[in-house]
Amino acid sequence: MQKTVITAEFIAESIRNEILQGKRKGGEPLRQDEIASRFSVSKIPVREALVQLKSEGLVSFVQNKGAAVSSLSADEVDEIYTIRSALETIALQRAIPHLTIADLAKAETIIQQIDSTQTVSDWGRLNWTFHAILYAPAKMPRLIETVESLHTNVSRYLVLYLAGLNYQAQSQLEHRQILDACRQGEVETAVSILQTHLEAASKKLVAFLNESENKTSGEKAK
Amino acid sequence: MQKTVITAEFIAESIRNEILQGKRKGGEPLRQDEIASRFSVSKIPVREALVQLKSEGLVSFVQNKGAAVSSLSADEVDEIYTIRSALETIALQRAIPHLTIADLAKAETIIQQIDSTQTVSDWGRLNWTFHAILYAPAKMPRLIETVESLHTNVSRYLVLYLAGLNYQAQSQLEHRQILDACRQGEVETAVSILQTHLEAASKKLVAFLNESENKTSGEKAK
DNA sequence: TTGATTAAAATCGTATACGATCTTAGAATA
DNA sequence: TATTCTAAGATCGTATACGATTTTAATCAA
Numbered sequence: 207m208q209k210t211v212i213t214a215e216f217i218a219e220s221i222r223n224e225i226l227q228g229k230r231k232g233g234e235p236l237r238q239d240e241i242a243s244r245f246s247v248s249k250i251p252v253r254e255a256l257v258q259l260k261s262e263g264l265v266s267f268v269q270n271k272g273a274a275v276s277s278l279s280a281d282e283v284d285e286i287y288t289i290r291s292a293l294e295t296i297a298l299q300r301a302i303p304h305l306t307i308a309d310l311a312k313a314e315t316i317i318q319q320i321d322s323t324q325t326v327s328d329w330g331r332l333n334w335t336f337h338a339i340l341y342a343p344a345k346m347p348r349l350i351e352t353v354e355s356l357h358t359n360v361s362r363y364l365v366l367y368l369a370g371l372n373y374q375a376q377s378q379l380e381h382r383q384i385l386d387a388c389r390q391g392e393v394e395t396a397v398s399i400l401q402t403h404l405e406a407a408s409k410k411l412v413a414f415l416n417e418s419e420n421k422t423s424g425e426k427a428k
Numbered sequence: 429m430q431k432t433v434i435t436a437e438f439i440a441e442s443i444r445n446e447i448l449q450g451k452r453k454g455g456e457p458l459r460q461d462e463i464a465s466r467f468s469v470s471k472i473p474v475r476e477a478l479v480q481l482k483s484e485g486l487v488s489f490v491q492n493k494g495a496a497v498s499s500l501s502a503d504e505v506d507e508i509y510t511i512r513s514a515l516e517t518i519a520l521q522r523a524i525p526h527l528t529i530a531d532l533a534k535a536e537t538i539i540q541q542i543d544s545t546q547t548v549s550d551w552g553r554l555n556w557t558f559h560a561i562l563y564a565p566a567k568m569p570r571l572i573e574t575v576e577s578l579h580t581n582v583s584r585y586l587v588l589y590l591a592g593l594n595y596q597a598q599s600q601l602e603h604r605q606i607l608d609a610c611r612q613g614e615v616e617t618a619v620s621i622l623q624t625h626l627e628a629a630s631k632k633l634v635a636f637l638n639e640s641e642n643k644t645s646g647e648k649a650k
Numbered sequence: 651t652t653g654a655t656t657a658a659a660a661t662c663g664t665a666t667a668c669g670a671t672c673t674t675a676g677a678a679t680a
Numbered sequence: 681t682a683t684t685c686t687a688a689g690a691t692c693g694t695a696t697a698c699g700a701t702t703t704t705a706a707t708c709a710a
Contacts, residue, residue: 212491213694214479239661248695250472253663254479257436261483263570269434270662270701285568292514346507348485352574435664461691470665475693492671492692653710660703666696673690680683 217245218255225264225275226362227327232277236265263359278363280415286356287408293353294404295397297341298384302393304343310389313339317381320374326365329374334361336381340388364407367414376406439467440477447486447497448584449549454499458487485581500585502637508578509630515575516626517619519563520606524615526565532611535561539603542596548587551596556583558603562610586629589636598628 221241224230236256238249245252256273259265266276278286316336323329334357341350380403387396443463446452458478460471467474478495481487488498500508538558545551556579563572602625609618 212489235661237661238663249662250475250664250694253472254476257476257479258483261480267434271703272662282570285570288518288568289515289571289574292518293511296510296514346510348504348507349511352511457691459691460693471692472664472694494692651710653708655708656706658703658705660701662701663699665698668695669693671690671692674688676686676688678683678685680681 213245213247213251214254214258217241217247217252218258220245221255221259222262222264222358223327225259226330226358226365228362228366230275232275234275235271236273236275238272262355278359278415280412280419283360283363283415284408284412286360287404287411290353290356291401291404293349294337294341294400297344297346297349297353298388298400299393299397300344300346301341302343302388302391302396304345305340305388306343309339309343310385313385313388317378317385320378320381330361330365333377334358340384360407360411363411363415367411373407373410377403380406435467435469435473436476436480439463439469439474440480442467443477443481444484444486444580445549447481448552448580448587450584450588452497454497456497457493458495458497460494484577500581500637502634502641505582505585505637506630506634508582509626509633512575512578513623513626515571516559516563516622519566519568519571519575520610520622521615521619522566522568523563524565524610524613524618526567527562527610528565531561531565532607535607535610539600539607542600542603552583552587555599556580562606582629582633585633585637589633595629595632599625602628 221230221236230236238252238256242249242252256265256267260267260273264276265273267273313336316332316339320329320332320336323332334354337357338350338354341353344350380399383399384396384403387393387399443452443458452458460474460478464471464474478487478489482489482495486498487495489495535558538554538561542551542554542558545554556576559579560572560576563575566572602621605621606618606625609615609621
């Protein structure tokens with residue numbers, strides 16, 4: 207077996223997953239020595255992994271204090287959804303004319319998998335998979351990469367706070383409506399529902415975060 | 429004087445500038461030892477700088493072959509301008525109602541500076557400064573950061589290939605039109621000219637790159 | 651008790667060193 | 681001559697080691 211990937215990539219993926227699964231909370235420091243010994247490597251690939259995650263917005267660095275899991279404010283979440291809406295709209299619009307039967311079937315399968323999903327991190331991952339399938343034929347890899355990164359950033363909050371509610375039922379309904387519109391080739395309709403879909407998530411999440419920020423206001427000055 | 433920035437940040441900025449000034453051509457390998465000795469540091473901060481630049485799209489890594497300055501295809505440039513148009517449109521639209529007299533004056537100054545600019549790298553930098561001033565009041569730091577990164581990526585090609593032509597005169601005319609529309613608070617007009625402005629740059633650059641790609645087709649399979 | 655002071659421990663950032671991989675150039679072979 | 685082989689050099693990726701900074705905790709003063 208050849209060395210599968212660069213060490214730093216492997217470590218970055220592990221830490222990314224931990225953050226997405228809520229095992230690492232916002233603000234929590236990421237000790238280089240601890241991570242290094244856990245993976246039985248030196249700090250050097252660990253630091254490179256953290257620099258990578260910093261560029262994805264999942265961790266932040268402070269001089270001589272190392273890395274910590276970054277947090278999102280309500281404003282930032284709002285901004286992220288504005289960007290996502292603009293970009294995903296373009297992707298879907300361009301992709302629909304090129305969607306194949308196989309793509310649509312694959313998307314349908316993912317919707318069903320989401321229905322029977324138990325863990326929140328699976329839900330977040332499948333959620334993105336569904337969208338990514340519909341966007342892929344747009345052949346815009348940079349746009350998709352950007353959107354995926356933004357999705358990842360909000361996902362850890364979504365899975366934590368919206369999973370229990372009736373949000374999932376509504377979300378799945380919209381997924382099915384989007385898929386139907388894609389099948390019919392109704393670009394306008396699909397894009398419109400997608401925007402609604404994103405706005406709904408954004409509003410709930412922003413409201414939730416505003417609430418928690420008010421509760422804990424004053425702590426931030428620390 | 430305290431240590432201004434982390435070493436890696438400083439090195440990243442230096443290499444970034446070299447790439448933007450055309451001192452480092454696309455495909456050119458970036459030797460870690462060479463860079464390290466030039467800055468009198470070890471390879472470790474150099475590698476972190478390169479990982480950072482990779483996340484900005486300016487360099488790419490290949491396993492055991494290190495980093496090299498990345499190149500852009502015509503398709504990628506086209507995609508980048510599509511993304512920029514979508515995002516900059518939002519930024520300008522939201523910023524205009526909050527533009528102050530001081531912002532407008534600052535933008536006017538930059539236009540004048542561009543007129544008297546000699547070097548292409550100054551032109552690229554000032555060009556972005558002008559746009560950034562008009563976008564800033566939108567208060568969307570992530571969006572701006574994303575757009576800036578995309579601007580940086582195409583800038584090194586723009587300055588190389590469009591600087592000589594009459595492109596700059598046209599570009600400056602559009603800058604003044606955008607600024608005028610901003611002064612009048614005419615959001616629709618400003619956004620519309622901005623889109624034209626970006627499309628013009630995109631078309632010229634894509635045409636140029638398609639031409640060079642055809643000339644050198646066959647080399648790519650290497 | 652509370653707050654200031656300082657020494658010890660923890661942690662960071664990076665220089666040095668080294669095995670692993672890749673590249674290159676000359677020798678051997680056809 | 682052209683091609684394959686091989687060994688030396690170049691370059692990469694990372695473990696180890698260490699000074700610098702920060703944090704913690706213990707001591708002392710108010």
